[in-house]
Amino acid sequence: MLTVKGLKKSFGGVHAVRDCNFTVKEGSITALIGPNGAGKTTVFNLITGLLRPDAGDVRFKGEPLTDLQSHEIFHAGIARTFQLLRIFPKLSAIENLMIAQPGSEGMFDMFTKTKRIRDEEQTKHERAVEYLRVVGLEKKKDLKGGDLSYGQQKLLDIARCLSTEADLILLDEPVAGVNPTLREGIKKLLVNLKKQGKTILLIEHDMNFVMGMSDKVIVLDHGEEIAEGKPSAVKKNKKVIKAYLGE
Amino acid sequence: MNAYVIHLFIMLCIYIVLTTSMNLAVGFTGLINLGHIAFYAIGAYTSALLAVKLGLPFWVGLLAGGCMAAFFGYLLSFPTVRLKGDYLAIGTLGFSIILEAVLKNWTSLTRGPLGIPGIPKPELFGLTFSSLELYAILAFTLALITFTVLKIVTVSPFGRVMKAVRDDEVAAKTLGKNTFRVKAKVLTLSAFFAGVAGSLYAHYITFIDPTSFAITETILIFSMVLVGGTGSLWGSIAGAFVIGILLPEPLRFLDLPSSIVGGMRQALYALLMILVIMKRPQGLIGEDTFHSMWHNVKRRFKFA
Amino acid sequence: MAVWAQLIMNGLIAGSIYALMAAGFSLMFALQRFMNIAHGSSYVVAAFIAYTFAVILKFPMWISFLIGILAAAVLGILINLIIFQPLQKQKEKNNALLLSSFGVFLLVEAIILMVYGADVKSFGLPVKVGMDVLGAKVTPVQLVIICMAPVIFGLLALFLYKTKTGVALRATADNETIAKTMGINVRFMTYLTTGLGSALGGVAGILVALEQNLEHSMGMMAVLKGLTAAIIGGIGNVPAAILGGYLLGLAENIGVWYVPSGYKDAIGFGVFILFLLFRPQGFFGEKRREEASG
The missing domain is CATH 3.40.50.300 (P-loop containing nucleotide triphosphate hydrolases)
Structure with missing residues (x-):
């Protein structure tokens, strides 16, 4: 490969x-x-x-x-x-994962593809939660990345990498x-x-x-x-x- | 209503367009743009010249001013976004100083230090915005549009990418984000709104000259953004109000020679900026202020 | 021919000043790793302090100059001590350092404006007719600038390459961690480079004040030129920055033959942008190891 x-x-x-x-x-x-x-x-x-x-x-x-x-x-x-x-220390744990998901990210997509963005955000969120659960961080999802402990950050990094599929x-x-x-x-x-x-x-x-x-x-x-x-x-x-x- | 209060309100609206757009680059994306004032100047001059020389209507000048500023923002992003942030800072600072020289020297177009007088008040839908009240409504509307657009951009997935670029550009790259393009887009949009603010200013004051856009004015916008709070649009509004309106007013009543007042203003803004960077980097309203307030509220209710 | 001799001579005069600024800036950058805009303060402060002693207090010229240069060095060290050192500990220090250095620069400029006012001042040296040097007209002060800069650079080179402290300084610039383990006092080295760098900026400021005059706002262009020269030469490398200074001076003054003189500074900016686009590591710089490696 x-x-x-x-x-x-x-x-x-x-x-x-x-x-x-x-x-x-x-x-x-x-x-x-x-x-x-x-x-x-x-x-x-x-x-x-x-x-x-x-x-x-x-x-x-x-x-x-x-x-x-x-x-x-x-x-x-x-x-x-x-x-x-x-x-990303200032993004929450869940955002750290959502950013790794595919989806439209144009500057004005919120104006032109509102519906699509909303659906995509929903999917991203679900997948992010799923992968946070895999590493046991689902309860920390709203904490800022920078506020997590070293071990948790390590797991978050792995979860983020895996969630990209x-x-x-x-x-x-x-x-x-x-x-x-x-x-x-x-x-x-x-x-x-x-x-x-x-x-x-x-x-x-x-x-x-x-x-x-x-x-x-x-x-x-x-x-x-x-x-x-x-x-x-x-x-x-x-x-x-x-x-x-x-x- | 008191004419002076309305004047302050109009200036506040112009400041808000300037600070929120600057915050988009500085606070949300971590791009140190020391030349925001130059984009403001480009907007003002473009719009003023189109109105005075060609007699084009205000809204054309407003858009053209924004687009011209955006164009230069885009151009400046080329050499700088691939390099460390310092290069962008120096590049924008240099641009700002060169622009001032061009405005002073290109007399056939800008009339140099004489400035451009007699910029007409806007006319829209057959209405002339010559009264203070009407202009206040116009300024407020534009500030509101700017704020809304920037708010939506910052909460969108693109906004998340902006923050990621700021927090860790390398990580953002390896997660598939074209960080150079993100930075170029942000600079362009940020410059666009600075241009809009310039146009709004030119048609309000009806006279512009190079001194209105001196590099030292950058410190004013910077202290607004930093004191208000980087990475928070509400913070920029607070900063514009505190630094642009509240702070300079007492200075007006002191009867001092202009070089002292000018120096005092600059010293005060610079000092505030340094203090905020050192002691309260998040500013008055930081990126997390509302977030953590909301968390506290939730926590209280759960445990109460 | 005479025109070219004059253009080149003008380039060398401006280049000497840019090189002094750039050398000071590069010296500081080597240890602090950020583009210190406050470097422009040393330029302004040295000129105004020297002016105060020489013209207002009627001290002998050379003593006033020394006091001015010393003041610049002390100011540089103080700024480092009070503002940059604490900020080095912050998490997102680079933007904080850069912005605060911009703030410091404008603060010092504002203080100068309040104390001395906005009107243009001068040392009031008698205006001398230019002499003929190699086919170009040069005033005595200009001749001093052209001759003094290389002497200073020579001394600087002797210090950096031949003395124990100079070697320790370069070692610290190369790798701070290793320098620490070798028992070098890194903090002292930081103050030394700041003092030395600011003093160089101070020399530049005084020379320009002698040649032209003094204005509170004279520092902004100077710092921009110094930074540009350092980047053109190769950032963090003192000899390269000096050559960058001369290169910039020559480019601007020869370029002025082709465009109106009001746009002289625009030439410098154009050169800067070209370097960023095609050779960001500078003329003599090597590509640094990218920050990416984890």
Whole structure:
């Protein structure tokens, strides 16, 4: 579904991503792991068009993404979350989700398509509530995003990403800084999503979290892919052990 | 009614058109536009010139003034919306200063520092709005239309996108919003209404010259918007009233030389603006004021 | 030929002033990371304080100038201490900083207006006929401007690249967090850059006041030109900003040959817009790492 080939990006002489190649299969959970500074988030930023690659090719359903802008990539069917939370602090929880729903958003649509907007808002609202319920935040729906706790914001970000019903979901460290109970909850949620046929690519620093549920694990170190394969195989890979434990 | 009170009311209406439209950019979308006064000037000059030189009716000038301002707002958005907000601020500030120079120097069109006298009072439906009362009705109607249009825009899904762009542009992008286009649209609409306000002002005072639109006047509108409350249209009305009407009145009764009064006004507005930014960033009526009041009411009833 | 020599000379005079403003501005930007419009205050305040001491209190010229420059530096540091430092802690600090710097600038301008009035003042130097320098007519003050600016930039370069404090300052500008761990007093560096940057602005203000005259409203155009020059050169990079200043000065004064002189400032603005459109990182700037990465 997603193919990354020869991806390269450097910042002022520092190679953040050197030569990254991998594929993500439809309906699978793929994990991108690696130590801090391995270039995982940069890969996400390159896929979602927030950064332009120096070289390489990203294809989604066979179509090249590298020349598209972030918002066009979203409409192609890729949604993401952020490691550093990027929810809208002054919008309420429900608005944070409603904004992710499709619908007409022209400046004067309220004047020209009043009826349609009203219906769409109704649908958006229902779907938003539905997804807030999925992450257990339906009671907080009227609170401002910025007034939620860290864990709740994390869930809100995930819910917002899921509610887009994008074909491919990119999650950047969904459980970083999250307590163990919530961690299990998120894990279950992701497995459920996979059962529903969603494709997920997630970044995780913590290897144990991804081992149980991923179909495939890709290990990055210093911007280079050092291993790829089934979790059990990757776990035993010497290079991976070295990268994680250091020399 | 006292003529002076009606005059203040008309000015208040003009201020409201200016502040609510500026708030659309500054408060709702997070776009620091330091050149709102320039769009006001463009509206005033366009409308005045069309009336004086071509004898076109008021409503044509009003629309043309708005559209001309909107056009420049759109043009200015091109180089700036892709960059960090500071560039927009500097670009609009520069635009405002250059426009002042153009108004002073393009004497064949604007008569330069001499200004344009004898701008006719509006005529609509065979009615001449020459009396203060009639003009007050006209100004009020336009302020009401502006407020309504902006209110609907801000509560619409587009308004939600505006706030998202303000809160976190990167997130908005990855949720499929073309944030550059949103910013360009907001600047255009905001400039349009500033132009309308300019036209309304020109036909009321009947004389305009470049000094009416000096960059220092920007501070007046800015302090109104900030003191009133960014991200709240009601706040902008409150700000226009407090800063535009209540505050300067006592100054009038002090018998001081004009350079002192001018300086005092400017110092006062600037000081207020700084204080609000530092101590009460949400302003008198913030974005959340009504929201949280409503919540408190609901909570009281539930627990009572 | 003489015309071109004159145009280029005029460009260098204006360029020196723009470069001084831009250098001061860039120095501050490197640490504060916002476009400080209040930088224009140092320009005005230095000129008026120097005027007060030299013309009203009859102090010797050079002492008055030093006092003026010192006043600009102190004012810059005070503004930083009282307004910008507290605002750096706010959540949405960028817009708050930018707007408050605009407010501060207008506040200082208003105070100058109240104290000194709106009429134009001058140092009252005897008007000297221009001398011939390389085929262009130049007054002594203009010659001082042209020669003094490079000396100041040389000293600044010595300070930034050859002294321990200067190196620490550049390290802080490069990465504040790392500088902190290396034991650099970041707060002190902020005050140092503010003081130094404001002093540069002050020098520019006094030079212009000597060459032309003083008006309370003289700062707005100066700050705009300084900002434009810094952006054209490459923001946050002091040598680039200086070159940007000369570039802007030359562009405006050579451009004036083609358009009426009333539109000189419009040329500068046009150049600014062109840079925003096609090279926002500036002439010498490298593309910064985008803010996007999480």
